[in-house]
Amino acid sequence: MDSLKKLAALGLLAGLSSLQLLVWAGMQSPQLPEQASVPKTLFSQSAIRILDSEFQDPGISYLLYDARTQVLLSSRWEDAAQPIALGSLVKPFTALAYGEAHAFAYPTHVCKGEASGCWQIHPHGEVDIVSAIAVSCNSYFRALAANLKGEQMLGTASAFGLDAPNPELAGDSLMGLGDQWRVSPLHMARAYLELYRRRDQPGVRELLLGMAQSARRGTGGAIGRALQPTEALVKTGTAPCTHIHPAPADGFVVALVPANQPEILLMIRVHGVAGATAAITAGRMLKRMQE
Numbered sequence: 001m002d003s004l005k006k007l008a009a010l011g012l013l014a015g016l017s018s019l020q021l022l023v024w025a026g027m028q029s030p031q032l033p034e035q036a037s038v039p040k041t042l043f044s045q046s047a048i049r050i051l052d053s054e055f056q057d058p059g060i061s062y063l064l065y066d067a068r069t070q071v072l073l074s075s076r077w078e079d080a081a082q083p084i085a086l087g088s089l090v091k092p093f094t095a096l097a098y099g100e101a102h103a104f105a106y107p108t109h110v111c112k113g114e115a116s117g118c119w120q121i122h123p124h125g126e127v128d129i130v131s132a133i134a135v136s137c138n139s140y141f142r143a144l145a146a147n148l149k150g151e152q153m154l155g156t157a158s159a160f161g162l163d164a165p166n167p168e169l170a171g172d173s174l175m176g177l178g179d180q181w182r183v184s185p186l187h188m189a190r191a192y193l194e195l196y197r198r199r200d201q202p203g204v205r206e207l208l209l210g211m212a213q214s215a216r217r218g219t220g221g222a223i224g225r226a227l228q229p230t231e232a233l234v235k236t237g238t239a240p241c242t243h244i245h246p247a248p249a250d251g252f253v254v255a256l257v258p259a260n261q262p263e264i265l266l267m268i269r270v271h272g273v274a275g276a277t278a279a280i281t282a283g284r285m286l287k288r289m290q291e
Helices: 003-013 018-026 042-054 087-101 129-135 138-145 150-160 171-175 185-197 204-217 221-227 275-290
Strands: 060-066 071-076 109-111 125-127 233-239 250-257 264-271
Touching: 042 060, 042 071, 042 275, 060 185, 087 129, 087 138, 087 150, 087 171, 087 185, 087 204, 087 233, 087 250, 109 138, 125 129, 129 138, 129 204, 138 171, 150 171, 150 185, 185 204, 185 250, 185 264, 204 221, 204 233, 221 250, 221 275, 233 275, 250 275, 264 275
Parallel strands: none
Antiparallel strands: 060 071, 060 264, 109 125, 233 250, 250 264
16 A cells, blocks of 8 residues: 555645645644644645545544654644553553563463453453454453553653553553543553564564454454455554543544555544444545555
């Protein structure tokens, strides 16, 4: 997939000149700080057209990055710099903090489903770090984080540009449950770009394999099905809702496409659904950009 060329073609086929698109883009919502000095490309103009015209639901928030330059291309996310709970999106970074203290030898674990504290009623069975990331197994990460303290997360948070958790936090709060560890969506998106950049470093390869598996048959499977045969790296999360009119939870997705050499990163929040359901919306958005 060459997303840049395909999105450029979409903009041209729409009958608008690049100058017209540039003027149109300038009339959109106020820019985030990361966008302020970045000129609009034909790619970002076309992406704005697609996302703003076809995904107008106010319950959908998104950030779209060029994965190669780490430039924020397009966004519709109120207060994206404000830290909020992002659920299981923190799990890869929890794993890295654990790995630092254990020579990056990730454990295996037997998930008994709801009986062992997982979000899924039925057991996941024996899982390793790859499958735990793919299915976002809470039972696995409860065990992984059981002896972690917030102060042990500080180095990882700093390395990846994440808002640091309270050093006194422990256990479940450090693997995405509840709302005690809050991270800016902007920082989280860039942390995943940094994660891919560090793909050859100890402990990272397994996490990316888990994200690839998530897109194939895990909680991000809706994205894999939407993009076939293109593959993606996906992590989903579910967290307490922070909207003015709150729902029980919001679903979050980070997707890097294509998996082997990402061109774009899309991070979305969908109001009132779980992360796996939010992946359906993310799949539709990415499919339209792919087309």
